[in-house]
Amino acid sequence: MNESEFLNLSDRIFDQIETALDAGEFDVDLNRNGNVLEIEFEDDSKIVVNRHAANQEIWLAARSGGFHYRLQDGAWKSTRDNSEFFTQLTELIHNQTGATPTF
Template sequence: MTESEFLSASDAIFAQIETALDDVDFDVDPLLSGNVLEIEFEDGSKVIVNRHTPNQELWIAAKSGGYHYRQQGGAWINTRGDGEFFADLAAAISAHAGEPFAFGR
C-alpha cells in the first residue's frame, strides 16, 4: 500500500470510529488532532488511536496496554499477537466506559 493509500484508509477508520461514538449512550469525547484520535471518557481516562505512517500501522493505547496493527488480508491485525483492530478497540472502549460497545460493521 502506498503512503497515500494508508493515509486515506486511516482517515476512513478515524471517521468510522467517530461516527460509532456519536451513536453511544455513554459520555465520550473523541478529539482528532493530526495523526492522533483521543477518546476521552467521563472519568478522564483515555483511549488513544494513533496512525504511524512510516510503518503503516495503527496503534491503540488503553488501560490494558499498547497495541500495534498492520493491514493483512483486508483486516488490521495485531503485530504482536492475536487480535483485530476493531474488536480490540471496542473492548478497550467498553472497559473505559463501563458500558458495552461494538462497531456495527
C-alpha cells in the same frame, strides 16, 4: 500500499470510530488532531488511536497497554497476537463505559 493509500485508509478508520461513538450513547469526548484520535472518558482516562505512516500501522494505547496493527488480508491485525483492531477497541471501550460500540 503507498503512503497516500495508508493515510486514506487510516482516515476512514478514524471516521468510523467517530461515527460509531457519536451515534451511540457513549459519554466520551473525541479529539482528533492530525494523526491522533483521543477518546476521553468521564474519569479523564483516554484511549489514543494513532497512525504511524512510516510503518503503515495503527497504534492503540489504553490503560491496559499499547497495541500495533498492520493491514493483513483486508483486516487490521495486531503485530503481537494477530487480534483484530476493532475487536480490541470494542473491548477497551466496553471496559470503560459498560456499553458496546458497533463499528
